[in-house]
Amino acid sequence: MSGRVLITAGGSGIGRAMAEAFARDGWQIWVADLDGAALAEVPDSWRKTQLDVTDEAGVAALFAEVEAAWGGLDALCANAGVAGPTAAVEDIKLQDWQACVAVNLEGAFLAAKYAAPMMKAAGQGAIVITSSTAGQYGYPYRAPYAAAKWAVIGLTKTLAMELGSFGVRANVICPGAVEGPRMEGVLAREAAAKGMTRDAVYEGYASGTALGAFVEAGDVADMAVFLSSDKARMISGQVIAVDGFTVNPDPKV
Template sequence: MSAGLKRVLVTAGGSGIGRAMAEGFAEAGFQVWITDLNPETLANLPEGWRGTLANAADEASMQALFTEIAEQWGGLEVLCANAGIAGPTALVEDVALQDWRSCVSVNLEGAFLAAKYATPIMKAAKAGSIIVTSSTAGQYGYPNRAPYAAAKWAMVGLTKTLAMELGPFGIRANVICPGAVEGPRMEGVLAREAAAKGMTRDQVYDGYAVGTSMRSFVEAKDIANMAVFLGSDAARLVSGQVIAVDGHTENPDPKV
């Protein structure tokens, strides 16, 4: 199949990392389909893109989405299971159970449901690439972010298992672990952590940057570049891997 005929679905593709992924795949010649919870992000999409209002953590919504993809596209080469939320910023004893469940549901169950319904489509073609967006919080302990870290660690285990189950069918599965990514979502994290730790926003920001060997945040396009590589034939034997795009995180609990 030529690159121009390859198809990618990006969940939560309306903004941030997801939008950058969608743009990266479009530039690489893929047909692009995105989902989002915000209808405004689905308005006025680039020519040729498809968009669906869908809740990644709702099974009926995801089942309907993949049924539509199978009927309208007839296949799917790449899935970017990218939907996620930051969850609460608090010590574990102060985390409400509902907040825990909400964070785990969107992050972990969202990735599970996307993989669950993409898999039969990819198995039929005996090929495919599943790319799960975890976090460097899925590699380290992360104070004040227990629900998020727990979900992101679990996404790594899910993806490694997918790689083992699906490899015989020619389907690869890999995890991208972004570090601190510039953008509105990270600004919210910085504000909450500053409040929780009695620090200023700039102190927390500088702590994140100092905690990397390259002394830098990353940009959404850096994550997108890795996703496009993992979705390409150049990565045909890359599977079951956890790849951080973070400037090398040395200190996951920034302090200044």
Template sequence: MRRVLITAGASGIGRAMGEAFDAAGDDVWVTDVDEAALAACPARWTTRPVDVSDDAAMKAFFAEIAAAGGVDVVCANAGVAGPTALVEDVSWADWQACVDVTLGGAFLTAKYAAPLMKAAGAGAIVLTSSTAGVNGYPNRAPYAAAKWGVIGLMKTLAMELGPFGVRANAICPGAVEGPRMEGVMEREAEAKGMTRDEVFRGYASGTSMRCFVRAEDVAQMAVFLASDGAGRVSGQVISVDGHTENPDPKP
């Protein structure tokens, strides 16, 4: 049985990842800052309230993982949406808060997972980036920059850890159904003087499938990237967004 760690795993994409790895028969460990959501996770999961941007807390948590026998799969999934504003209106505090969790948390997760996986001579790291991390996105400078950084981190991990049998890949979800995306659309609508439905149509019309994706779609990609079937897949950026390179914008 593989031990799978998922950061920000108590809700949204992370929760869907936990359920997917659980269904595959894996031993699921989840961190999150939302203790109520952690309490609602299945009792068979190991859950810990850990802030991924806290170096000391992450070091202590990975010491616990090491004592339990190490980790086989790490999903560095934690991130925050950050502000919705033009770059000149983003405060330094809001920039730091977004980057510290979204990129800094991925760094700390990889930093403490890498020695365990190198010692084992195997492992898979799946980092959650975003389509904003390959295309950029107006009014979301901190988030887009952090998600681009996640991809740079992943590429470096793949090169550094590949000789030790450890793979690293990044998933780039598009717009994912759920409360978080609803909040993003509401803030974007306010910033642009649009309605929520107008913002939704803008997102959906930019995809070839004319829809948002589900958290479960992203989770299934994570399970594949951690599987033997992806045993020679590393250093890759894989979008899960129902999108083509140049979709026809007409319905």
């Protein structure tokens, strides 16, 4: 199957890898991203929109534009996320908590809210929301992030129940530690918070998985394409980790 896919935070990182994977599979691509510089680097054949996923008016306008240009939407990858603060829970400021939850949870909610009517009208569609293994096990020193990533799992399961009778599926991908600039920032902050070296924190993440390695963005992207395809036509409401199998979510290193 190929079709029309919208990917939030599609200008770089996992979102860019998703867009590339869908493009290889013959899909029409629309990426939305807050980072204008990242959008400037995407292929000319892709549609693109600069977007703050927490701005409901902006999200509504984007989906209206998608409907006008494409006449509908076959898949949504609600992928936008931020790491949030790295600190003990008593040291986290409320405004930092709220900012993290706004992007990771409310951004996914708003995207689903405006995708659902198009998909219901068409009688088909796939929603894929990016969570994290932090949404399965928790994440020390990252309370806002873990809370939001747990919450999007509940959101997605509810979407699967609510939209299933309309032929719309919803699933969650939980990436583990993914190689790339964003994870490097996480490693640096955790190293500072724990009084460790960056390499020691890296090794802790890798050794906490059965496969003993970090995930590549392309691994997550391939799962998104599969879950959006007809090959996954009976898969809905599922939480699928792409993480090398986390066997120790909080390795002591």
